[in-house]
Amino acid sequence: MPGLSFTLPHWFYWVGLIVFPIVAMILSRRPKPARRTYSVALGYLILVTGGIVGLHRFYLKNLLGLVFLPIFIFILAANGYERDARSEQSDANNLLRVAQSTIAREEPRIESARADVEKLEAELAQVEPGSFAERSAERRLERSQRQIETGEARLERSRADLEAARPVAEDAGERRAFWSNAARYAFFLILAMLAADLLLMPGMVRRANATLPEAEEISDEERALRALEEEDSPRHDSEYAENWIDRLSLFCGEFVSYWAVIAVFVYYYEVIARYVFNSPTNWAHEAMYLMFGMQYLIAGSYAMLTETHVRVDIFYAPMRRKNKAIVDLATSVFFFIFAGTLLVTSWIFAMDAIAVPSGNAVISDWARGEIGLGTMLGSLSLSDWTDPAIRWGEISFNEWEVPLWPMKWVMVLGGLLLVLQGISKLAKDVREIARGN
Incomplete structure (x- = not known):
């Protein structure tokens, strides 16, 4: 069998994580045709x-x-x-x-x-x-x-x-x-x-x-069943959005959800390369567990907004809306301790990641405090991003050697989104208590 020696370029990995969800979101918003065809x-x-x-x-x-x-x-x-x-x-x-x-x-x-x-x-x-x-x-x-x-x-x-x-x-x-x-x-x-x-x-x-029929034939019973399913269907995500923070969390949650589709293609390629071409990759597994780690962090605010976190709410579920808001307000202090700690430690990890000296990039010099922000911005050039000889920031230890600093900065983004969503939830609880419902 012919072998495969393809190694995913680092730039293609990071660009794909950005471009693919955007294209998928555009395609998902296209109007559906009245008659489905191949x-x-x-x-x-x-x-x-x-x-x-x-x-x-x-x-x-x-x-x-x-x-x-x-x-x-x-x-x-x-x-x-x-x-x-x-x-x-x-x-x-x-x-x-x-x-x-x-x-x-x-x-x-x-x-x-x-x-x-x-x-x-x-x-x-x-x-x-x-x-x-x-x-x-x-x-x-x-x-x-x-x-x-x-x-x-x-x-x-x-x-x-x-x-x-x-x-x-x-x-x-x-x-x-x-x-x-x-x-x-x-x-x-x-x-x-x-x-x-x-x-x-x-x-x-x-x-x-x-071979397809001109129009889909639906019986009265099936039409009634579909109507019942629509009535019993859970709330649409857009119904949760009450402010710009909620909309940002919904957008980020939808954005990273399409990364799961990328995993299907990558693991399919890995299986074919391993069992058909006898050429297992040295990048597929690492690329996907890094991707799922970032997905978990970014989707935290989305899960908080839509209340899809796994929890035991035997006493909480039957409460009235006002009482729930009081409980949420009282326990929010623990949430902000966690979210704030996540944000601060993520910032430290991210700065440490770009401070690793592995090239002549000025960004690492700035992160280590050797030059100021203005000097760093004035010294940046295209080669600091495209020259393969310059490997600024922390990289993985396996043969793929993918830069890890973007993932560390995604941790900062996830912590920031979680704090913002906590502020939005806090404001909603205060309003709910004020209404007295």
Whole structure:
């Protein structure tokens, strides 16, 4: 199978976290058509992202998508057999290298020990019987003889390992090459089928749309059921917004919610790269847990506004609105202790993150207090942001080395949003108590 060596660029990661939600929010606000039809654009998107398993044909209700599945399963099985053969070949090659190294090391030692034995035997024949020199020569002779015996035993084991491991390595290498080629040809077959569907997509969409009814037929019972569902549906998010802080929290919550869609694409790529191309990434997992950490922080104010935090409110839930406001007002001191601590510590973490000296950027010099704010702003240039040789700020410790300072500043943003939302909630509670309802 061909391998994948793609590494997500840092700039594309951070730009994607900003641009993708904006595009998604624009698309979600488009008016829905009266009659739902299949889309050529969506068909191409599914072909690019999930065409390898025929998802584009399933989207168009075309059963020929089933043709892709056995080929894809065969690729997965072939890659599994190839990995097993590679592991066997690696173990056998390691055994061969150890055996060859042992033979190369022990043969000269044995020859040297045999020469020493001849000298020691001649020396032993010349010394006086019963003397100290005789006992010393006997001990050295015994040591050399043991060295020869031990070396010959090691040589025998190594030669046996060499004879046993060589055919195993050759057989594993042949099986590895066979399954690798089989997976490669099956993948090329899927690519050819995708290329054909790339040209056939407009026609497939037209035929799928031709099978759709002109208008959706809804019975009276189904219409009544939908009306009941609309009545029982939870409040819309826009109903929570009473001021600009609430609207800001709603916007930020919706913005980061689309990051979950990014995770679907990234983990899909990771699974395909790992199990189809045998090329696991060194960036997918880190990119996503950093993203979810930032999502958790930014969405805190949204969860507070919409009251979607997990809580136990056995005594709180049945209270009247005024009593709830009194309880919220009394306990708000604990909230502001937490939110204020989060904001202050996040600010410290963020400043420490950009103070790490890992280049010649003036931003790190400013964060360490070596230059003033005016000097820093006046010295900034485009190269401080685009030159790959300049790595200002804290970076991760793995091979991807993504800058971590943006995430630390998102912590500051999350803390600030939480404090603002707490102020908004405090004002609402005061108004509710004043009304006396």
